[in-house]
Amino acid sequence: MTASSTLRAVLKQPSGVVGVALVVAHVTMALVAPMIVPHNPTLQSAGAILQAPSWTHPFGTDRLGRDLLSRALLGGREAMLIATLSTVAAMLWGAMLGLFVALQGGRTDAYVMRIVDAMVSIPWVLMVMIFVAALGVGARALIPVLGFSYGLSVVYIARAAALDFVARDFVLAAQARGERRVTILWREILPNVRDTLAVQGAMQWSWILLGISSLSFLGLGVAPPAPDWGLMIADGRGIMQAAPWTVLWPMAMLSSLIVGVNLAADAIAKALGVDRTFGVAAP
Amino acid sequence: MPRKIAGRLAAAWITLVVIAVVVFVGVELMPGDACTAHLGRDAARAEMLTACRDRMGLDRPPVERFALWAADLAHGDLGVSMKRERPILGIVGPRARNTLILAGAAALAGVPLAILLGFLCGLRREGPFDIVTSTVALVAMTMPEFVVASLLILIFAIWLGWSTGVVTAAYDAPALTLLLATPLPAITLALVYIAHILRMVRSSVIDTVGADFVLMARMKGVPERRIVLRHILPNAILPSISLIGLTLAWLLSGVVIVESVFNYPGIGRLAVNAVADRDLPLIQAIALLFGLFYVLTTLVSDLVAMALNPRLRSLRG
Numbered sequence: 266m267t268a269s270s271t272l273r274a275v276l277k278q279p280s281g282v283v284g285v286a287l288v289v290a291h292v293t294m295a296l297v298a299p300m301i302v303p304h305n306p307t308l309q310s311a312g313a314i315l316q317a318p319s320w321t322h323p324f325g326t327d328r329l330g331r332d333l334l335s336r337a338l339l340g341g342r343e344a345m346l347i348a349t350l351s352t353v354a355a356m357l358w359g360a361m362l363g364l365f366v367a368l369q370g371g372r373t374d375a376y377v378m379r380i381v382d383a384m385v386s387i388p389w390v391l392m393v394m395i396f397v398a399a400l401g402v403g404a405r406a407l408i409p410v411l412g413f414s415y416g417l418s419v420v421y422i423a424r425a426a427a428l429d430f431v432a433r434d435f436v437l438a439a440q441a442r443g444e445r446r447v448t449i450l451w452r453e454i455l456p457n458v459r460d461t462l463a464v465q466g467a468m469q470w471s472w473i474l475l476g477i478s479s480l481s482f483l484g485l486g487v488a489p490p491a492p493d494w495g496l497m498i499a500d501g502r503g504i505m506q507a508a509p510w511t512v513l514w515p516m517a518m519l520s521s522l523i524v525g526v527n528l529a530a531d532a533i534a535k536a537l538g539v540d541r542t543f544g545v546a547a548p
Numbered sequence: 549m550p551r552k553i554a555g556r557l558a559a560a561w562i563t564l565v566v567i568a569v570v571v572f573v574g575v576e577l578m579p580g581d582a583c584t585a586h587l588g589r590d591a592a593r594a595e596m597l598t599a600c601r602d603r604m605g606l607d608r609p610p611v612e613r614f615a616l617w618a619a620d621l622a623h624g625d626l627g628v629s630m631k632r633e634r635p636i637l638g639i640v641g642p643r644a645r646n647t648l649i650l651a652g653a654a655a656l657a658g659v660p661l662a663i664l665l666g667f668l669c670g671l672r673r674e675g676p677f678d679i680v681t682s683t684v685a686l687v688a689m690t691m692p693e694f695v696v697a698s699l700l701i702l703i704f705a706i707w708l709g710w711s712t713g714v715v716t717a718a719y720d721a722p723a724l725t726l727l728l729a730t731p732l733p734a735i736t737l738a739l740v741y742i743a744h745i746l747r748m749v750r751s752s753v754i755d756t757v758g759a760d761f762v763l764m765a766r767m768k769g770v771p772e773r774r775i776v777l778r779h780i781l782p783n784a785i786l787p788s789i790s791l792i793g794l795t796l797a798w799l800l801s802g803v804v805i806v807e808s809v810f811n812y813p814g815i816g817r818l819a820v821n822a823v824a825d826r827d828l829p830l831i832q833a834i835a836l837l838f839g840l841f842y843v844l845t846t847l848v849s850d851l852v853a854m855a856l857n858p859r860l861r862s863l864r865g
Contacts, residue, residue, distance in 0.1 A: 383566035386842035387835050388801035394823040395574060395831055475692045479805050482694045483820055495694070502698055502809075506706045516695050520687075527690045 274536035281532025287525025291518075295342045304332035306339050306492040315508045325510040327501060336492040337514045341522060343487050344494065347404055347411070348474040354412025355473070356466050359419025364450050364458070366420075367427035368436075374424075381420050389414045389476065397485050407486060411473050422465050426458040460537040464530060471526035478519055494519040552854065560847045567839035568621065571832055572614050581606055582828035586630040604630075604829075626833040631825040636833045640815065642719050644837060646726055647803060647814035651737065653730045655796060658738030662745035663785065669746065670753025670784065671776065682750070689743035693802045697736045697809040704732060719813035726813075733810040737802055744795045749788050756784040786857055793849020797842040 275281040304322075310330035318325045324333035366374040384392070396410040430436060431454070439449045480486030481495030489496055494515040501511030533539075575582075583600040590596050601607050605616070620627060626636035665685075669678040688696075705713035715729040756762065757780060765775050804816035811817070815834060822830040 379562065379566055380570065383563055383570045383839070386563065386567055386797070386839045387571070388804065388838055388842075390801040390804040391819055391831075391835050391838055392574075394804075394819060395835060397823060471690065475690075479692055479694055482692075483805070483808055485823070495692075498694065498698055502701075505698070505702050509702060509706075512698055512702070516699065520691055520695060523690045523692070524687055527686060531686070 271533065271536050275529070275532045278532045278535060280528045281536070284525050284528025284530070284532055287521055288529050291341060291522045291525065292345075294338060295345055298338040298342065302332075302335035302338050304335045306331065306335040307490045308332075315504065315511070317508075318510060324514045325508065327497070327511050328504055328508075333497075333510065333514055336497060337494075337518050339492040340494040340497060340515055340518060343404065343491060344474055344477045344481070345522075347407055347477055347487075348470055350408045351411035351415065351473045351477075352466060352470045354408060355416035355419055355469055356462065357416075358412070359416035360423040360462055362416075363420040363423025363425075364427045364454055365446075367424045368431050368446060368450060368454065370431070378420075378424070381417055384414075385417050385421075390479070393476070393480065394485065397480075404487060407477065407480070411476060415469055415473055415476070419462075419465060419469065423458065423462065426461040427454050430454050430457050461539050464534045464537065464539045467526065467530035467533060471523050471530065474526070475523055549854070553851065556847065556850055556854075560843050563843050564840065567843070568618060568836060569614075571835045571839070572617065575828060575832055576610055582630055585826040585828050588826065621836075626836075627829045629822075629827055629830045631822075631827045631830070636830055639830070640818070640833060640837060643813060643815045643818050645723070646719060646812065647807070647816060649723060649726050650730050650733055650807070650812060650814055651796075651800075651803060653727065654734040654737040654741060657734065658741045659745060659792060659796075662742040663749050663788075665742070666746040666749025667753055667781070667784070670750040670757065671780075673750075673754055673757075678750075681746070685743040685746050688739045689747070691739075693736055693740065693805040694809050696739055697733070697806055700732050700736060701809075714811040715813070716811070717813065721813075729812070733806050733812050736806050736809075740802055741796060745788070745792050748791050748795070749784065752788050753780065753784040756780050759783070782856075786853060789853040789856065790846070790849050793846045793852075796849075797845040800838055800841065 275285060308331060310326070313322070313326050313330040314328055316322055316326040316330075322332050322334065324337055327333055327336070362377070366377045392414045393407075393410050397406070400406045400410075436449060436453050439453050444452075477486050478493075478495035481493050482499045484499070487493040487496055489500075497515040498512050498519075501508065501515075505512055581601070582604060583597055583606060587593075587596060587600060605613060608616075617627070624637065626640065628634065629636050629639055632639060665681055669681050672678050701713040704710045711732060712729075713732075715726075715733070717725050717729050761783075762775060762779055765779050770779070803814065804819055806812070807814045807816035808820050815837065819831065819834045822834060
C-alpha cells in the first residue's frame with residue numbers, strides 16, 4: 266500500500282480523522298509555539314502568583330507567577346523531541362535484532378530471547394531509574410536509556426512478524442542463491458514486515474512520550490524550569506485545591522496528544538490490516 | 549502434564565537466574581559503582597572512596613563479587629543498603645507486603661470486572677455498549693497513571709471530599725489500615741489493567757463467536773444461553789488467562805508511579821527514594837524483587853491456564 270492510499274484509508278475512519286487531527290495540531294503547535302506564545306514561559310512574576318484564568322493570562326498563572334498558556338503551549342516540545350529520537354533508536358536496534366534472530370533461528374535465537382525475556386521482566390521505570398541513578402538526570406541520557414528499554418518489546422514484535430516469512434519459499438530461494446544474510450533481511454523480509462513495524466513505531470512513540478512525562482513527573486526527566494507537562498502537573502499537584510487550573514491545562518494537553526496518537530495508530534493498523542498489539546508480547 | 553509443569557517451573561527458575569545476571573551485569577557495565585554513586589562529590593576524596601570500596605568488598609574482581617552476591621541471595625540475604633546502613637531484607641520486606649496489598653486489591657477487583665466487560669463487548673460487537681466501553685477503555689489505557697491519579701484526587705478527595713488524597717499510613721501500619729487507604733490508588737492501577745484485559749478478552753470472544761463449532765451448535769439448535777455459557781465462554785477465556793498474567797506483570801511499572809503519587813508506603817515509592825539516594829545495592833535488590841514478582845505472576849497464570857485447559861489435562865507427558 267502506498268502512503269497516500271494508506272492515509273485515505275485512515276481518514277475514512279472517524280477515529281482516524283480525530284486522531285490524525287489531534288496529532289497534526291500538536292505537532293504544528295510544537296513547531297510554531299515559540300513564535301506565538303504571549304509571555305516568557307520561565308519568567309516569574311511575584312505580583313501575579315496563582316491567578317485564575319483572565320484576559321491577560323487565559324490559562325491563569327502558577328505558584329511562581331508564570332503564564333500557564335505559554336507553558337502549556339510549549340510544554341510538549343522537549344518531550345516530543347526526546348520521544349521521537351528514542352523511538353528511532355528503539356525501532357532501529359529492536360527491529361534489527363528481532364529480524365536477525367528470527368532468520369538465524371536455533372541456539373542464537375533461544376539464547377538471545379531468554380536474555381530479552383529476563384530484561385523485559387524488570388519494569389521499564391525501574392530500568393530507567395537504575396540508569397538515571399548511575400548516569401545522572403538529563404535529556405541526553407534519557408534518549409539512549411529509553412531507546413534501549415523500549416526497544417526490547419520491538420525485538421518481540423519484529424521477531425514474531427519475521428517468523429511468518431523465514432520459512433517461505435522466497436527466503437529459501439534467496440538462501441539457495443547464496444545471498445548474504447543482510448541482503449535477505451533487507452530485500453526479502455523487511456518489505457513484508459514493514460507495515461507491522463510502522464504501526465509499532467507509532468505505538469512506541471506514544472508509550473515513550475508517556476514514559477518521559479511520567480519520569481518528568483517523578484523528577485527524573487525534563488529538568489525544571491523548562492516548561493513540560495509532566496513537570497507542570499507535579500508542580501501544581503500540591504496546590505490543586507486552591508488552583509486546579511495549574512494541573513488541568515497540562516493534563517488536557519498531554520492526554521489529548523496521547524489519545525490522538527493512539528487513535529491514529531489504531532486507524533493505521535486497521536488500514537494496513539495489521540493486528541495491533543498492546544506492547545505485551547507473549548514470549 | 550506433570551512433565552509440562554516441571555518444564556514450566558524449570559523455565560521460571562532459569563529466567564530468575566538470568567534476571568539476577570542481567571541486573572548484576574547492568575549495574576557493573578555502568579560508569580562508577582555503588583561507592584561513587586553513594587558518595588557523590590565526596591568520591592573525589594580518594595581515602596573515603598577506598599574505605600567505602602573496602603567496606604563493600606568492591607575491590608574484588610567482578611566474578612568473585614557476583615558469586616558472593618548470588619550465594620547471599622540464595623540464603624535470602626539481599627545485602628546492605630548504602631544510605632540506611634541496614635540489611636535490605638528488613639527495609640524491603642514490609643514494603644513488599646504493602647505493595648502486594650495494593651496490587652492484590654486492584655487485581656481482585658479489576659480482573660473479574662474486565663473479563664465480564666470484555667465478554668459483553670465481544671458478544672455485542674460494534675453495538676452501542678461495545679462502542680462506548682471500548683472507547684472509554686482506549687482512553688483509560690492511554691492516559692498516564694499520574695494524570696489519572698491526580699484527576700482522581702482532585703475529584704474524589706478535593707471536590708467531593710469522599711476520601712483523603714494521599715496515604716498517611718506508615719510502612720509498618722497494620723494490613724487493614726493500608727487496605728482502607730487503597731481505594732484511590734487501587735482504582736488508578738486497576739483502570740489500566742481493566743482496559744488492557746478488556747480489549748484482550750473482547751478480541752478473543754470475537755474470534756470464538758465466529759468459530760465453526762459455535763455455528764455448528766447454533767445449527768443443532770442449542771439454546772443461545774447454553775451456547776454463550778458453555779461453548780463461547782470457556783473457549784474465549786482460556787487463551788486470555790496467560791495473557792492476563794503477563795499484562796498484570798507488565799503493568800507493574802504503574803506501581804512505581806501510583807505509589808509515588810499517593811505517597812503509598814510500598815516498594816515502588818521505595819525505589820524512587822533509592823534512586824534519589826543513589827543507593828545502588830537497594831536498587832539492585834528492588835529490581836530483582838520486581839523480576840521475581842513478574843516470574844511468579846506469569847508462572848501462576850500459566851499453571852492456572854494449564855489446569856483449566858482440558859486439552860492439556862488429558863495429555864500424557
